[in-house]
Amino acid sequence: MTEKQQWQQLYMLLKLAEMGAYNRTAKISTEYLAKKLGFSQQTASRYLIELERCSWIQRKVTPDGSLIKIKEPGIQELRRLYSNLKVIMETNIPPSVTLEGTVFTGLGEGAYYISKTDYKKQLIDKLGFEPYPGTLNVKLNSDYDIKTSKDIEAYPALEVMGFQNEDRSFGLVKCYPAIIGGKVKGALVTATRSHYDASVLEIIAPVCLRKQLNLKDGNKVKVEILTQF
Amino acid sequence: MTEKQQWQQLYMLLKLAEMGAYNRTAKISTEYLAKKLGFSQQTASRYLIELERCSWIQRKVTPDGSLIKIKEPGIQELRRLYSNLKVIMETNIPPSVTLEGTVFTGLGEGAYYISKTDYKKQLIDKLGFEPYPGTLNVKLNSDYDIKTSKDIEAYPALEVMGFQNEDRSFGLVKCYPAIIGGKVKGALVTATRSHYDASVLEIIAPVCLRKQLNLKDGNKVKVEILTQF
DNA sequence: ATTACTACTAAACGAGTAC
DNA sequence: TGTACTCGTTTAGTAGTAA
Numbered sequence: 001m002t003e004k005q006q007w008q009q010l011y012m013l014l015k016l017a018e019m020g021a022y023n024r025t026a027k028i029s030t031e032y033l034a035k036k037l038g039f040s041q042q043t044a045s046r047y048l049i050e051l052e053r054c055s056w057i058q059r060k061v062t063p064d065g066s067l068i069k070i071k072e073p074g075i076q077e078l079r080r081l082y083s084n085l086k087v088i089m090e091t092n093i094p095p096s097v098t099l100e101g102t103v104f105t106g107l108g109e110g111a112y113y114i115s116k117t118d119y120k121k122q123l124i125d126k127l128g129f130e131p132y133p134g135t136l137n138v139k140l141n142s143d144y145d146i147k148t149s150k151d152i153e154a155y156p157a158l159e160v161m162g163f164q165n166e167d168r169s170f171g172l173v174k175c176y177p178a179i180i181g182g183k184v185k186g187a188l189v190t191a192t193r194s195h196y197d198a199s200v201l202e203i204i205a206p207v208c209l210r211k212q213l214n215l216k217d218g219n220k221v222k223v224e225i226l227t228q229f
Numbered sequence: 230m231t232e233k234q235q236w237q238q239l240y241m242l243l244k245l246a247e248m249g250a251y252n253r254t255a256k257i258s259t260e261y262l263a264k265k266l267g268f269s270q271q272t273a274s275r276y277l278i279e280l281e282r283c284s285w286i287q288r289k290v291t292p293d294g295s296l297i298k299i300k301e302p303g304i305q306e307l308r309r310l311y312s313n314l315k316v317i318m319e320t321n322i323p324p325s326v327t328l329e330g331t332v333f334t335g336l337g338e339g340a341y342y343i344s345k346t347d348y349k350k351q352l353i354d355k356l357g358f359e360p361y362p363g364t365l366n367v368k369l370n371s372d373y374d375i376k377t378s379k380d381i382e383a384y385p386a387l388e389v390m391g392f393q394n395e396d397r398s399f400g401l402v403k404c405y406p407a408i409i410g411g412k413v414k415g416a417l418v419t420a421t422r423s424h425y426d427a428s429v430l431e432i433i434a435p436v437c438l439r440k441q442l443n444l445k446d447g448n449k450v451k452v453e454i455l456t457q458f
Numbered sequence: 459a460t461t462a463c464t465a466c467t468a469a470a471c472g473a474g475t476a477c
Numbered sequence: 478t479g480t481a482c483t484c485g486t487t488t489a490g491t492a493g494t495a496a
Contacts, residue, residue, distance in 0.1 A: 007240045008489095018313065020323035024380070027373050030461065032327070032451070035411070040491050045462055063460050064371065082314045084247065089311050094249035098261070142293065144256050151253070182264070222261070237470095259480065269472045274481055292479055 010081065012037070012047050013056055013074050021057065021068045022078070029065035087228055093155050098224045099145045101138040101201060103215045110135030110202050113191065116170065122160040126175060127187050129206035135189070136180070136209040138201040138221060150198045152176065153190065155227050160189075179224040180205060181213040188225050239310060241266070241276045242285055242303050250286065250297045251307070258294035316457055322384050327453045328374045330367040330430060332444045339364025339431050342420065345399065347392040355387045356404060356416050358435035364418070365409070365438040367430040367450060379427045381405065382419065384456050389418075408453040409434060410442040417454050 015037060020026035034044035048066065051057045056074030060067040070078070087095055111134040113119060124130050140146050157174035164170070176188045186205030201223060203209060215221060244266055249255035263273035277295065280286045285303030289296040299307070316324055340363040342348060353359050369375050386403035393399070405417045415434030430452060432438060444450060 007237070011236045011240075014314070014317075017317045018324045020326045020377075022317050022323060023321050024323070025373075026323070026326070027371075027377075028327075029459090041460095042462070042492080043490055046490085049462080061461065065460070067373070078314065079318065082311075082318050084243070085307065085311045085314060088243075088246045088251050089308065092252050094251060094253070094255070095247045097249045097255070098257075142256075144254075144296070148249075148256075258478095270479095271472055271481070272470080275471090278481080290480065294479070 009047070009051055009054070009056065010077055012051060013070060013078060014081075016051075016057065016068055017070060017078060021070050022075070023070075025067050025069040027065045028068055032065070093227050095228050096224050096226050097148055097152065098222055099138075099140060099148055099201065100142075100220060100222045101140040101145060102217075103210070103219045103221055104137050104139050104217055106135065106137040106202075108134075110137070110189070110204070113170070113173075114189075114204060116163075116165075118163045118165075119160060119170070119173065123175070123187075123204070126158045126160060127177065129185075131187075131204040132206060132208050134208065136203040136205070136215070136221075138203060138223060140199045140201065146199045149201065152188075152225060152227075153198070157190075158187075158229060162192075177226045177229050178203065179226070180209055181215075181221050182224070184209060184212055188223065238276070238280055238283070238285065239306055241280060242299060242307060243310075245280075245286065245297055246299060246307060250299050251304070252299075254296050254298040256291075256294045256296055261294070322456050324457050325453050325455050326377055326381065327451055328367075328369060328377055328430065329371075329449060329451045330369040330374060331446075332439070332448045332450055333366050333368050333446055335364065335366040335431075337363075339366070339418070339433070342399070342402075343418075343433060345392075345394075347394075348389060348399070348402065351389045352404070352416075352433070355389060356406065358414075360416075360433040361435060361437050363437065365432040365434070365444070365450075367432060367452060369428045369430065375428045378430065381417075381454060381456075382427070386419075387416075387458060391421075406455045406458050407432065408455070409438055410444075410450050411453070413438060413441055417452065 016026065016028070019028055030044040030048065031041045034041045037044065048059060052059050055071055056077065058069045058071050084095065114123065114131050114135070115133055140149055157176055160173040160175060162169065162171040171192045174190050178186055178188045180186050180203055184205055184207065186203055186209065189202050189204055203223060209215060213221065245255065245257065248257055259273040259277065260270045263270045266273065277288060281288050284300055285306065287298045287300050313324065343352065343360050344362055369378055386405055389402040389404060391398065391400040400421045403419050407415055407417045409415050409432055413434055413436065415432055415438065418431050418433055432452060438444060442450065
């Protein structure tokens with residue numbers, strides 16, 4: 001099933017829920033449904049059959065109409081839609097933001113930091129992966145991307161606490177799960193005291209991103225930062 | 230614009246919101262959007278044009294992508310979707326329930342009650358219309374409809390307070406806005422001490438429903454009861 | 459009454475392409 | 478690059494109708 005079909009199903013499901021098929025059984029004839037949705041009776045019938053096939057609804061056809069109840073998978077779908085909307089409407093923080101920039105070689109400082117076991121342990125704990133020992137540096141070029149990266153700093157983050165050792169102190173690090181190049185899961189990390197500014201992203205991942213995505217200095221790369229975790 | 234088209238637009242709008250176009254401007258290329266939604270770049274482009282046409286989004290096309298921000302009408306649409314879902318998910322009360330029954334002639338008691346000025350005043354205040362002096366009595370025939378009408382009694386209602394006069398006391402009356410025969414706005418009224426049981430609906434409206442909908446005893450009629458007001 | 463099949467029509471989609 | 482046009486193809490929607 002393609003995604004757009006799923007969406008139409010979801011619309012149908014929402015309408016059925018509005019008509020009382022959520023957490024109870026509703027008697028709805030295909031003709032009535034069609035009238036409510038602005039479709040033909042035949043289309044409504046076809047949709048119900050499809051919803052039944054993918055187990056989103058339970059249906060008992062009677063000569064008096066269909067007795068319809070939304071089943072657990074359908075309830076899950078509606079819940080997901082609801083929580084997506086909730087985030088958008090109530091937090092004013094978008095679930096994800098995509099930035100684009102060019103790959104460049106840094107000073108190797110990122111690698112130094114995440115090699116520290118105090119950081120590494122926490123990163124594994126918070127992100128669920130052991131970071132490859134090195135960061136991918138991405139230079140943001142457009143005003144839009146730089147402005148957006150500044151916005152992100154204000155969003156709630158996964159926080160990795162600082163610490164001290166004999167030599168010096170290490171500050172708080174904020175992490176945002178991210179998808180790099182549309183494929184690889186990793187994270188944006190921002191040291192509170194960074195050598196770079198808002199126009200530079202430092203990315204970590206369980207794998208070597210340069211190898212995995214075949215990136216070389218100067219290549220463009222998209223980083224989708226996730227704000228909900 | 231038909232309703233199904235609107236729904237596809239709404240899906241698009243939701244996706245744009247998830248990508249950060251809600252309350253801020255997001256830079257999204259048609260190709261990126263297409264990939265996220267699972268259709269072609271051309272379709273994404275077409276959709277954006279349509280969204281722009283109906284003022285749901287504001288867009289500035291640049292050689293680097295489209296700068297997209299959801300405009301007020303679009304925000305309203307998302308809000309409506311959100312509040313619809315909220316009602317379904319959090320109250321467990323469906324926004325509307327449709328019952329069907331047959332018209333019959335009662336004892337004229339309904340008419341007597343709503344002729345009382347104490348009731349009438351309150352009804353006008355709560356429902357926004359002056360009821361035609363008479364009720365439409367609807368007999369529910371199926372177990373499903375009777376069961377559902379019992380459910381409705383537990384839902385929050387518009388309450389019309391009782392009163393006393395020289396002769397006797399009049400009890401609390403609960404009202405639910407309703408759409409009768411798919412067309413006419415009116416209300417279901419249930420006296421706490423009714424002569425009828427859960428298998429009978431008493432309906433009022435600003436007009437004579439029998440005339441307006443051309444109903445005679447024994448005719449079937451659908452009553453859509455609204456639980457949110 | 460309903461539901462849903464078949465056959466057809468209308469609309470949406472996407473490949474190619476120009477800007 | 479990116480966007481959006483044309484136009485052939487695919488898919489969704491409906492009318493008629495049987496069960």
